[in-house]
Structure formats: C-alpha cells, structure tokens
Amino acid sequence: MKNVDDLIDDAAELAERGLSKGEIADELNVSRETASWLVNRSGATPADATDDAAATGPSGPQDIHVDWSAVGRDSTRLTHVGRAMADLLAKEGEAVDLTVGIEKAGTPLATTIARELDTDLAAYAPAKHQWDEGDIDDVGGGFSRNFATIRGRECFVVDDTVTSGTTLTETVEAVQAEGGQPKACVVIVDKQGLDEVNGVPVHSLINVVGVGRD
Secondary structure (H helix, E strand, C coil): CCCHHHHHHHHHHHHHCCCCHHHHHHHHCCCHHHHHHHHHHHCCCCHHHCCHHHHHCCCCCCCCCCCCHHHHCCHHHHHHHHHHHHHHHCCCCCCCCEEEEECCCHHHHHHHHHHHHCCEEEEEECHHHHCCCCCHHHCCCEECCCCCCCCCCEEEEECCEECCCHHHHHHHHHHHHCCCEEEEEEEEEECCCCCEECCEEEEEEEECCCCCCC
C-alpha cells in the first residue's frame, strides 16, 4: 500500500526523468496542485519554484491517489474493465462511430472500448501534459494525427480518472471545436461525482465520495 512518502519518491523519480508536473499528475492520478506539492516536497525542484505548497498547507492538498496499475499492467484485466466501461456506454447513441481516448491512460481503455463497440479510435493529448508552472491556459492540447479524425462525428470520450474534471471538460470542448458531437464520457474512477460536463453525461465504474465531520 502506497503512503505519502511513497508518492513523494514516485514524483521525484518522474521529475528526474524529465516529466512535467502535469504529466506527473497524470501518472499518479492526482491533481496538478498535488503533483506540484509532491515534487516540491521531494526536493526535485527548488522549494521556491512555486507557491503551491503555501496554498495547500504544510500537510498537503486534499486529494485521493488512485492506483489501478493492477489492471493496467495486465491485458486481460484491462480488457475486462474496458468491456465494463463499454457496457455503460452501449445505450448512449447508436450512431456513435468514434471513441476518443485521453492520453496517456485513457487511450488503451479507449482501444478496448472501440473494439467492443465497433468504432474508430482517436487520441487526445491534454494541455496538462505541457504544463509545468503558471497558467495552464497558456498551453494547449491536441489530437494525434495517427488516429481517426473528429469532424462531423458522434463520439465517446474515455479517460481513467476524473480528479477535478478539467481534462475531461477540455477534451469535450476540443471535440466540439473540431465539429464532433460527444455523446457520453466514461472513466474508471470519478473523484468529483460528475453527472455531466458541458451537457455531456459522465459515467464511471467507481465514484469516490468524501465524507467529513465538522
């Protein structure tokens, strides 16, 4: 079982490999703020490189780490989970002929779903993969040219985890900007309990609900 110290070590290793903080957030399934805090605590970057630690407090941000590597490292398990996600989407639109995977982790899931639902496959790299410090609006995401195009097609959007909902919203907006029509989104774990983004329904296999006391 991973604890915070393990996550700090993981963040340091990823930072030393040259990953941006946005990519580290994606790898660890945590928010960008949490990724910054973990990297800063690890000493992999100067402590004064960002004020995220001050914003989140000495004990760190309120977040939940999701480790689904037991699924991701085994193709059979991944296929079973993808089929379950496809089942959630099966009644969302008979005209859907495209599945969009959000890189990195959403793409292998989308591949299984596309095969199960007999659709083409597209891949979207979100802005957070380019983000390291500052305003994420200053960077942008994009669709891979190695996969299917979006324009004029109904589609499903697939990711592994919803942390804040920013990446899912960004992808839905990017699909719409390309002339596509997102009919539904699906994830393994939803930390926010989202029902929809931009009017597009969101389905999840697992919802994480925080329960606190006053």
